[in-house]
Amino acid sequence: MAPTPLLLRSAAATSTPLRLTTSTARRLLSTTPQPAASTGTSTNETKPKLKPLTPSQKAFLSSALRVNQAGELAATLIYTSQTPPLLRREPHLRPLMSHMYEQEAAHLLTFNTLLAKHRVRPTALYPLWSVLATGLGWGTAMMGKEAAMACTEAVETEIGGHYNGQIRTLLEMVGQWEAEGYDVGEEFRELISTLRRIRDEELEHLDHAVEHDAQKAQPHWLLTGVIRAGCKGAIWVSERV
Numbered sequence: 001m002a003p004t005p006l007l008l009r010s011a012a013a014t015s016t017p018l019r020l021t022t023s024t025a026r027r028l029l030s031t032t033p034q035p036a037a038s039t040g041t042s043t044n045e046t047k048p049k050l051k052p053l054t055p056s057q058k059a060f061l062s063s064a065l066r067v068n069q070a071g072e073l074a075a076t077l078i079y080t081s082q083t084p085p086l087l088r089r090e091p092h093l094r095p096l097m098s099h100m101y102e103q104e105a106a107h108l109l110t111f112n113t114l115l116a117k118h119r120v121r122p123t124a125l126y127p128l129w130s131v132l133a134t135g136l137g138w139g140t141a142m143m144g145k146e147a148a149m150a151c152t153e154a155v156e157t158e159i160g161g162h163y164n165g166q167i168r169t170l171l172e173m174v175g176q177w178e179a180e181g182y183d184v185g186e187e188f189r190e191l192i193s194t195l196r197r198i199r200d201e202e203l204e205h206l207d208h209a210v211e212h213d214a215q216k217a218q219p220h221w222l223l224t225g226v227i228r229a230g231c232k233g234a235i236w237v238s239e240r241v
C-alpha cells in the first residue's frame, strides 16, 4: 500500500492549478481513497487549493510527530514508575498522579494515531527511552515527593518549550500559505489546535509540580538541570533517529 501523504497535501501536488469545489476539498481531507474528481464541473466555485508540502516541510512534520510520540511515551512511563513508590508515602497524591497519567496516556494515543495515519516511523531508540524514562520516574520517586515533582517540573518545562517551538513553526507555514492565497486545510488547523491543547496540559502539569513542592527538592538546581539536559538530548536525538 502506498504511504498516506503527510497531512494529505500531496493529493493536491500537481503542476496544474486546481479549482476545488467544496466536494473536492472534502475528498482531499478524507482518509478514505476517493475516485478522481470529474473535470466537467457545473460550478464556478474558486475555493483556494492546498499547497503541497515541500520536502523540508514533510521532514519537519515527520520528525515533529516522531519526537512527540517518543516524549509522550516517556511521560507515561515516568508517571507509571513514579506512582507506586510515591503513593506508598504520599497516598493523598493519588488523584493528581492519576489525572496527569491519564492526560499523558491520551497524548500518547493522539501521536500513535497520527504516526500510523501518516506512516511516520517511530524513533529507533524507543526501547532506550523506555528504560531511561522508567528509571527516571522510579529513581526520583524513591528520592521523595519533592524530587518526583522536580522531575515533572523539569520535564514539562522542556516539553512546553518544545511544543511552543513546533507551534511557532506551523503558524509560520500557515502565514506563508495564507499570504500566497492557499487554503490551509482543516487537518492542518486541527493539528495546531491539538498541539496547543497538549502544550497547555503539559504546562498545567508543571504548575501542579511547583504547587506540590518541586522547588524544595535538594539540590533542586542540580536535579532539574540534569533532567532538563537529558530531555534536550532526547528530543534532539529523537528528531533525527
Ligand SMILES: [Fe+2]
Binding pocket: 072, 075, 103, 104, 107, 198, 202
Ligand atoms: Fe504529554
Ligand SMILES: [Fe+2]
Binding pocket: 075, 104, 156, 201, 202, 205
Ligand atoms: Fe506532561
